[in-house]
Amino acid sequence: MIARVWRGWTTSGDGDSYEELLRVEVFPALGVRVPGFRGGCVLRRDRGGEAEFLVVTLFESLEAVRAFAGRDYEVPVIEPEARRLLVRGDERAAHYETVLVRE
Numbered sequence: 001m002i003a004r005v006w007r008g009w010t011t012s013g014d015g016d017s018y019e020e021l022l023r024v025e026v027f028p029a030l031g032v033r034v035p036g037f038r039g040g041c042v043l044r045r046d047r048g049g050e051a052e053f054l055v056v057t058l059f060e061s062l063e064a065v066r067a068f069a070g071r072d073y074e075v076p077v078i079e080p081e082a083r084r085l086l087v088r089g090d091e092r093a094a095h096y097e098t099v100l101v102r103e
Contacts, residue, residue, distance in 0.1 A: 001038060001098040002065055004057045006076050008089035015051025018085045019044060022055070026079060030057065036064025050087070058098065065095060 010018045022042050030037045040057035059065045066073045074092040 001101075002059045002062055003096045003098050004040075004059065004065055004069075004093050005096065006055050006090050006093040008053050008055070008076075008078075008082075008086045009050045010053070010085050010087060012046055012049050012051055014085045015044065015046060015053075018051070018053065018082065021079075021082055021085065022053075026082065030068075034059075034064070034068045036060040036067065062095070069093070 008018075019042070027040065027042075031039075036059050038058040038060055040055065043054040043056075045052050059068065062073075069075065069077050074095070076089060076091075076093050078086070078089065
């Protein structure tokens with residue numbers, strides 16, 4: 001399994017809206033539209049007037065990541081509404097082979 005990791009920042013005032021967008025629209029849509037999507041998690045920390053989000057999405061293979069993100073699969077995939085809320089984000093997503101998951 002491949003973990004795709006990306007960080008983005010909003011203003012503190014937009015943090016709740018961005019979190020809600022991920023929870024209600026983005027993650028559910030991935031589960032329906034993206035073959036090979038296996039879930040993920042979102043981590044948040046508020047500090048210095050910003051909300052930082054660490055988004056980890058899980059895919060069954062690198063081929064599934066490419067099907068989702070395209071040939072240059074390290075380029076972040078950001079929905080237009082999310083782009084409106086973000087003040088900045090990592091220029092590239094990082095990908096890791098998942099070697100341990102404990103539930």
